[in-house]
Amino acid sequence: MSYLVLARKWRPRSFDTLVGQDHVVRALTHALTTQRLHHAWLFTGTRGVGKTTLSRILAKSLNCETGITATPCGVCQACTEIDQGRFVDYLELDAASNRGVDEMTQLLEQAVYSPSAGRFKVYMIDEVHMLTGHAFNAMLKTLEEPPAHVKFILATTDPQKIPVTVLSRCLQFNLKQMPGEAIVGHLENVLGQEQIPFEVPALRLLGQAAAGSMRDALSLTDQAIAYSASNLTEEAVRGMLGTIDQRHLVRLLDALQSGQAPAVLEIADELATRGLSYRAALADLAVLLSRIAIAQRVSAAVDESDPVALDIRRFAASLHPDVVQLFYTVAVHSRSELAIAPDEYAGFVMACLRMLSLGGTSGVAMPAPDSVSPNVSKPTPSIATAAVPAQVPAAPATPAASPPAMTSSAPPTPPTPTTPPTLPTPKAVSKSLVTPKPEPEPEPEPEPEFDNDDEGFGFQGTAEHDQYSLSAEDYERMQASNSDTIVLPEPWAAFAAKLPLSGLAEQLARQSECVAINKHQLTLRVPSKALSEGAPVERLRTVLNDYFGFKVELLFEIGEGEGSSAHALDLVAQQARQEAAEVSIQKDPFVQALIQDFGAKVVPGSIRPSSPA
Structure with missing residues (x-):
């Protein structure tokens, strides 16, 4: 005897052996028990969920020799022949190959005759959505009022393509995917x-x-x-x-969390050696990250029988939720980008390196604002503060002493274009301002001039000092070295533009204006209330806490600004560049020649300034 595949050998032959479709079984069982039988049923669902199986069980229930029952005997002639696919009054029609109006007309002409061996003639039309529009129209009348001995069972994987005139004539059951x-x-x-x-x-x-x-x-x-x-x-x-061992994914996440690029490349090489799919690796990594994100919100959702349950809990505790979301997004989008990558290996490696670049060692959980994690590196001084005066000589002990002389260190080496500006640690700046640097033979320095205006005073007279001005109030705070006092190294607009923020948090910083500073309280004016609520505020507070080293309290005022925010200054600079570009075009000799010789004119709004250097 030839081998019978498991899918056919173990096809359910009764309602009680059908798996995963309890809602459909319940409705059909009650209908058969109470003899409330409709003349047309429509089963919808993806492949392999039991549409054909249900139709055969239903046909047996209608034609079983013991009577119409929800529990067919399975041994009578009708039951056995339906299981074997040779019952004369049960016809399974493939609409994909019999989709025309002629085939449907022939079927309906035969439907008027009484059944030969069974109680009902049962027509099962599979993939019914493949029928043409004329074929659907041909069966509408018979489907609405068929002979008493005719039952229709329709099955489809795409119910959206079935006309509503057909749907309204059937009882529709949506079969679920198997859990x-x-x-x-x-x-x-x-x-x-x-x-x-x-x-x-x-x-x-x-x-x-x-x-x-x-x-x-x-x-x-x-x-x-x-x-x-x-x-x-x-x-x-x-x-x-060809699936990925979960242990490889755990090792990969460990390498990404700790920022170890060599370990990432080693895992990628292992996957290539085993002949595993990088597309499947990214999909499995996304699944693992989703389970970690769920565990961070709902700890009880972790299945303890899972082999990586302990690792999921470990990552849920050590990875920041934002980093988990970032890694998940990169994995999902990189999977779709593999088709345009030079090869899958390069696409997978670049996806992992993108995670390292965006997340890197920031994958560790963020510490509390008042604690300092030993794994988090301190901010390095930016180019803007590298040339802040390194020492302040002691002032003469006279009542009318002038402000102390200040010297500056050598100008810094210009940064590479790819290096993003970073912010200095204010404690280091204040220390460099107030701590005298002894020299064997100090040379007399020219006393700087101070411009006492409403904005305070700043360095004047040297190019090095022009861009590093401090207000009088900020200078006094730095002199006091108060660790719980906010001291901005530069005006808020320039300071906010350099903060490591993105999205709405960046917009909050760039569109805000500093109204007042009171020790650890920072009052900002924002144009709309939406900017002063939610996650962007928490993100800005976290960055400021990390920068100043203590908890910063943010207060907000809602109202129109005075044009001193980073966003407003950018708009002013952009408008100035636009006006300069328009004037330059109007004065250009070639443009003037075109206007004079050919009657040309400059289209308003068509001029765009070049990007600033």
């Missing part, structure tokens, strides 16, 4: 009766690969039995499916 646990339970039952040894993790892999289809799960099980020589181990099934 993973239901697939594993059914496979355990099948393999137990087949007396084939197996490992439960191997069945979980098969259930995951089946993607909700019981038929696919049984087909993959057939393939796994042949691949593993009737010994379904996790290692054998993983090798057959």
Whole structure:
């Protein structure tokens, strides 16, 4: 006898053996028990969820020799012949190959005759959405008022393509995809009766690969039995499916969290050696990150039977939620970009390096504002503050002493264009301002001039000092070296533009104006209330806490600004560049020649200034 595949051998033959469709079984069982039988049923769902199986069980229930029942006997002539696919009054029609109006007309002409052997003539039309519009129109009248001995069962994977005139004439049942646990339970039952040894993790892999289809799960099980020589181990099934071992993903996340690029490349090479799919690796990494994100919000959602449950809890505690979301986004988008990458290896490596660049060692959980993590590096001084005076000589002990003389260190080396500006540590700046630097033979320095205006005073007379001006109030605060007092190294607009922010938090910083500073309180004026609420405020507060080294309290005023925000200054500079570009075009000799010789004119709004250097 030829071998019968598991999907056919173990096809359910009664409602009580059907798996995963309890809502449909309940409705059909009650209808059969109470004899409230409709003349047309429509089963919808993806492949392998039981549409054809349900139609055969329903046909047996209608034609069983014991009577119309929800529990067909399975041994009478009607039941056995329907199971074998040769019952004369049960016709399964493939609409994909019989989609024309002629085939539908022929079927309907035969429907008027009484059944030959059964109680009802049952017509099962599979993939009914493939019928043409004329074929649907031809069956409308018969489908609405068929003969008493005719029942229609329609099945489709795409109900959106079925006309509403057909849908309104049927009872519609949406079959669900099989849950993973239901697939594993059914496979355990099948393999137990087949007396084939197996490992439960191997069945979980098969259930995951089946993607909700019981038929696919049984087909993959057939393939796994042949691949593993009737010994379904996790290692054998993983090798057959080409899936990624969760241990590789855990190692990859550890390397990404600690910023170890060599370890990332080593894992990528291992995947290439094993012949595993990088597309599947990114998909599995995204799944693992989603489970970590869920564990961070709902700790009880972690399945303790999962082999990586401990690692999920570890990452949930050590990875910042923002970094988890960032890694997930990169993994999902990089998976779709593999098709345009030079090759999958390069695409996968670049995806991992992108995670390192965007997340890097910031993957560790962010410490509390009043604590300092030893793993977080301190901010390095920016180019803008590298030339702040390194010493302040002691002032003469006279009542009318002038402001102390200040000297500046050598100008810094210009940065490379790719290096983003970083902010200095205010404590280091204040220390450099107030701590005298002894020299063997100090040379007399020219006393700087101070411009006492409403904005305070600043350095004058040297190019080095012009861009590093401090207000009188800020200078006195630095002199006091108060660790709980906010001291801005430069005006708020320039300071806010350099903060490591993005999205709405960046807009909050750039569109705000500093109204007042009172020790650890910073009052900002913003144009709209939406900017002063939610996550952007928390992100700005966190960055300021890390920068100043203590908790910063943010207060907000809602109202129109005075034009001193970074955003307003950018708009002013942009408008100035625009006006300068228009004037330059109007004065250009070539443009003037075109206007004079050919009557040309400059189209208003068509001039765009070049980007600032």
